Amino acid sequence: MDRDTICAIASPEGRGAIGVIRISGKDAFFCLDRVFYAKSGKKAVERAPRDMVMGKIYHGDRLVDEGMCAVFFAPASYTGENSAEIYCHGGRVVTREILSALLESGCRLARGGEFTERAFLNGKMDLAAAEAVEELIDAANPVYVSTAAANLSGRFGRRIKAIRDELVDVATHYAACLDYADEGVEPPDPTVVEEKMLRAERELKKLRAGCLDGKIVREGAPVAIVGRTNSGKSTLLNYVLGYDRAIVTNIAGTTRDIIEESISLKNGILRFIDTAGFRETDDPVERIGIERSRESLSRAEMVLMLFDGSTAPSEEDKISAQAVENEMQNRPNLQVFKVINKQDKGVSFGYENFLPELEPLYISAETGDGVENLLEKLEESLKTGSDEADLVTNLRHSDVIIRTSDVLSATVADQRRMMTDDVIWSGVISACEILGEITGDEVKEDMIQRIFEQFCVGK
Amino acid sequence: MQITRYQAGTYDIAVIGLGHAGIEAALACARMGLRTIAFTINLDSVGNMPCNPAIGGTAKGHLVRELDALGGEMGKAADDCCIEYRMLNRGKGPAVYSLRGQIDRVKYRERMKATLEKTKNLYIVQAEVVELLTEEEKVTGVVTRTGATYGVKAAIICTGTYLEGSIIIGELSYESGPDGLFPSKGLSASLAKTGHTLRRFKTGTPPRINRSTVDFTNLEVQTGDEDIEPFSFSTKEKKENLAVCHLTYTNPTTHQIIRDNLHRSPLFSGNIKGIGPRYCPSIEDKVVRFADKDRHQLFVEPMGLDTDELYIQGFSSSMPEEVQLQMLHSVEGMEHAHVQRSAYAIEYDCVDPRELYPTLESKLISGLYGAGQFNGSSGYEEAAVQGFVAGVNAANKLLGREPFVLMREDGYIGTLIDDLTDKGTNEPYRMMTSRSEYRLINRQDNADQRLMGVGHDLGLVSDETYSEMLQKYALVEEEILRLEKTGARFDEDFFKAVEEKTGGNVHKGVKLADLLRRPGVTYDELAAVDPDRPTLPRDVTQEVEIAVKYEGYIKREREKVDKVKRLAKRILPADLDYMSMATLRLEARQKLAAAKPKTIGEASRISGVSPADISVLLLYTEQGKA
Known part of the structure; x- marks a missing residue:
């Protein structure tokens, strides 16, 4: 199907030594030839596909830049259409001007994701792959890129297929038994059926846990910094971020608003949340800050429990440590780091009584001593968690997983209540139907096919 | 030699074939006031059951009930001739309950022939239709082998396995219809000329044996239901079981005989070209495909009350006759069985149903309809419902009325016809509960509620029957309301028993409906704590029980229907x-x-x-x- 011609800047805006502009559609070459003039004098259609050629880039009569260009002939291109890429000098001004030139030559500005959508519509990739590509583009860090790539290669799809496959077998057993009522097919054993549904649920839960991780990978793992006033939370954050994002003062309770800032490490993103601390107070404004601190703590994946080593433990330290300890008890997976700050100014006794099971890390947020080591530890724990699970980084997939899990839970409950086979069967079929939204298979056909493969029925 | 043709009269509609599809088609047309002529190759074989002597079964029982609600004949006739009733899947849930009845085959034929003869506007003839006449892609008439030419405005093809039928037994193959009847020749070519794609399907049937030569000593007996539910809403008299069925099994010796003779089976030697149904495998098929099974169940059914002939379900075969005998004699109880009719496979012509609209009218020829095996289906019940739908649509068309189309969400008939005409089929299509998306709302027990209004509108269900149905469901509504409002009488033992059975506390003052919602608690049991209960007929209390117990599931399925309708x-x-x-x-x-x-x-x-x-x-x- 011939679609109109679209173009877009493909490189990140603003920075970078090279800018890339992409064109795709039925008039891609016509438009290109009005902007890019190859040194060889050859028009786009005369050039070899995928060959990088030098040339001059014009906007009307005006020379904008010198650069390179490659053409791709349909269907051997990303989108499956005639398309081209122009490589020019980076920077907003040049890329924008080239884009304007292309728009004037007859292209239309692409919507976000439209190149991939066309690739999908032209049969270059399936829906799951297309969705993964869009995420690849949005991905901000290396781990994220590798998960998106895993989806692309269908690892996720294979796991979903395997789960569905087992459920279709269960549905088939019911079908054979119920549709051939009198032919001696042994009815499914309720305990086996329940076990299979529970196993499917567990498998889905693993994938669903991946949904959460997927968000962490994309946006960063939330790290809450907890500690009493003046324990050096803001100083640590500023040191890590390398600039003054948080206001650092000595007046208690300055950091009333929750401050969030991300840093990108080799293994992923850390999103630091500076909390206002925990203490008894009558000040209503401060109380709001403390409430927010609790909230931050509850959504953190990691916690830095910060103590000021230069002074003796205070009541506020006790309250803060208690809050963290409570959270640890509720969430066994919560990663907590006990950090003694201001070690350059001496380490007071008493802190060994807080979170005693944790090995303390000594730092100085002011000088930076030990901060590097702390970051390494954080990065290490970031690595675990996202490696194992297949990350479901996509809304549609997680929606399917959640709906399937819901149906399975309800069906398991029905079975425990000894509901009749027709209801259990319908539940299992519904679960297969929903998973089919990802795998693209039709459950009725599968089921009927399998009845006759697996059961000897019929007169 | 060219036969001299003569004008045999004009009618509105011609029905070709009087099997289960043809009967319903002819009756629907005539009852809707159209002058209808119906042809059959043998008048004594009207409504014949050339395969098993039974009506109903899983999903098929649904079809019979739906057809009955619409005003079809099959359910009533089945009740008139039924000798054993069994509700299948009892205890597995109301969505999959299915009624099956063993039918006195000869009585059924006579019953149907008499009904056809007594129907106003309907004329039945023993003749073989060999040609369809069309003008400008419209049906204008049909011609019989003897040259009689009938002018008609519509024709409904219900040719079953007769159309260019050929029987295969081992290496032998010959032109024949089922049960030793003549095949239909010529019509197929005439239909092909009009542009229809004809295909070849295959089916088969097991041997029939004489009861007096069977040793029943070790055979398991299967008796009918104690509380019989009839097929038809209109059947009011008490039914009785008059016969039983038996079970026996094949064994390793049987399987060895089959394996030793596989090279002689046309299915494996390639002699059969037609596509057979997966769900109707011959015993050879089963033995080959399920080599690890050391026995296969055989179901011995009586063919009627006035005959000693027995049908052996599960023993379909196209092996040579002498191999069939060896196989049969290796089975327990059948050692000395005398075969009265051999098993055979039969191939026949049928149309690709995607050439039909959901009204079952041809997309190529206006006024031409198809039903039953001609449309690629299998089974008496599947045929009957299509015959009805085709008949009503032919009549509607001539009367200038709107087409009659049932949707998937309307029930099994809608699902069957939608599957056939929209998706087509690569093998004879059998109805299964697996094929329905809406099993919990489209049950066999509520077919009357779902469809009788439609039948009434068509003029095929009497005012009296229709108002009886409305009355039944008014009682159902009333009783549900009463159960929702009425508290159970306190009875510590009863409450304890319910708690034990279903888990969860039962509080004093609990509503009867809430008790009924608990799995395993039946309406009848609740009588113990429901002293003021009115006396209600069985079919009413059954509906009440299902509606209350499955309320949540039924609601969920209705929501699914609504969503599908929106998207669709x-x-x-x-x-x-x-x-x-x-x-x-x-x-x-x-x-x-x-x-x-x-x-x-x-x-x-x-x-x-x-x-x-x-x-x-x-x-x-x-x-x-x-």
Whole structure:
């Protein structure tokens, strides 16, 4: 199907030594030839596909830049259409001007994701792959890129297929038994059926846990910094971020608003949340800050429990440590780091009584001593968690997983209540139907096919 | 030699074949006031059961009940001739309950012939139709082998396995219809000339034996239900079981005989070209495909009360006769069985049902309809419902009324016809509960409630019957309301027993409906704590129990229906160029281009169009809007 011609800047805006502009559609070459003039004098259609050629880039009569260009002939291109890429000098001004030139030559500005959508519509990739590509583009860090790539290669799809496959077998057993009522097919054993549904649920839960991780990978793992006033939370954050994002003062309770800032490490993103601390107070404004601190703590994946080593433990330290300890008890997976700050100014006794099971890390947020080591530890724990699970980084997939899990839970409950086979069967079929939204298979056909493969029925 | 043709009169509609499809078609047309002529190759074989002497069974029982609600004949006739009733899947849930009845085969034929003869506007003739006459792609008449030419405005083809039928037994193959009757010759070629794609399907039947030569000593007896539910809403008299069935099994010796003689089976030697149904495998098929099974169940059914002939379900075969005998004699109880009719496979011509509209009218020839095995289905009940739908539509067309189309969500009839005409079929199509998406709302017990209004509107259900149905469901409503409002009488022992059985506390003052909702608690049991209960007929209390117990599931399924209806309404532009939509799989592209669905709903029902393809179509339609 011939679609109109679209173009877009493909490189990140603003920075970078090279800018890339992409064109795709039925008039891609016509438009290109009005902007890019190859040194060889050859028009786009005369050039070899995928060959990088030098040339001059014009906007009307005006020379904008010198650069390179490659053409791709349909269907051997990303989108499956005639398309081209122009490589020019980076920077907003040049890329924008080239884009304007292309728009004037007859292209239309692409919507976000439209190149991939066309690739999908032209049969270059399936829906799951297309969705993964869009995420690849949005991905901000290396781990994220590798998960998106895993989806692309269908690892996720294979796991979903395997789960569905087992459920279709269960549905088939019911079908054979119920549709051939009198032919001696042994009815499914309720305990086996329940076990299979529970196993499917567990498998889905693993994938669903991946949904959460997927968000962490994309946006960063939330790290809450907890500690009493003046324990050096803001100083640590500023040191890590390398600039003054948080206001650092000595007046208690300055950091009333929750401050969030991300840093990108080799293994992923850390999103630091500076909390206002925990203490008894009558000040209503401060109380709001403390409430927010609790909230931050509850959504953190990691916690830095910060103590000021230069002074003796205070009541506020006790309250803060208690809050963290409570959270640890509720969430066994919560990663907590006990950090003694201001070690350059001496380490007071008493802190060994807080979170005693944790090995303390000594730092100085002011000088930076030990901060590097702390970051390494954080990065290490970031690595675990996202490696194992297949990350479901996509809304549609997680929606399917959640709906399937819901149906399975309800069906398991029905079975425990000894509901009749027709209801259990319908539940299992519904679960297969929903998973089919990802795998693209039709459950009725599968089921009927399998009845006759697996059961000897019929007169 | 060319036969001299003569004008034999003009009628509104011709029905070709008087099997289960033809009977319903002819009766529907005549009852709707159309002058109808119906042909059969042998008048003594009207409504014949050339395969098992039974009506109903899983999903098929649903079809019979739905047909009965619409005003068809099969359910009433089955009740008149039934010698053993069994409700299958009892205890497995109301969605899969299915009624099956063993039928006195000869009595059924006589019953149906008499009904046809007594029906006003209907004329039945023993004759073989050999040609369909058309003008400008419209039906104008039919011609019989003897040259009689009838002018008609519509024709309904219900030719079953007769159409160019040929029987295969081992190495032997000869032209024949079923049960030693003549095949239908010539009509097939006439239909092909009108542009229809004819295909060859295959089916088979087991041997019949004489009861007095069977040793029943070690055979398991299967008796009928104690509390019989009849097929038809109109059957009011008490029914009785008059016969029993028996079970026996094949054994390793039987299987060895089969393996030793496989090379002589036409199925494996390639002599049979027709496509046989997966769900109707011959015993050879089963032994080959399930080599690890050391026995297969055989079900011995009586053919009637006035005959000693028995039918052996599960023993279909196309082996040579002498091999069949060896096989049979190796089975327990059958050691000395005398075979009265041999098993055979039969091939016949049928149409690709995708050449039909959901009204079962041909897309190529106006006024031409098909039903039953001709449309690629299998089974008496599947045939009967199609015959009815084709008959009503032919009548409606001539009367200038709107087409009569049941949707999937309306029940099994809608599902069956939708599957056939939209998706087509590669083998004789059998109805199964697996094929329905809406099992919990489209049950056999509520077919009357679902469809009798439609039958009444068609004029095929009497005012009296219709108002009886309305009355029944008024009682159901009233009783549900009473159970919701009325508290159970406190009875510590009873409450304890319920707690033990279902878990969860039962509080004093609990409403009767809440107790009934608990799995395992029946309406009848509740009588103990429901002293003021009115006396209600069984069919009413059954509906009450199902409606209360399955309320949540039924509601969920209704929501599903609503959602499907909403989505299905989304329009697909007529000029969509499916062939250029590279994302659709090639099969989906071709099928969509051929079917030109008007809506997403229609597209989603085409076989080979997957949910993923539907996502693509949704994307396209969304793009179109942007």
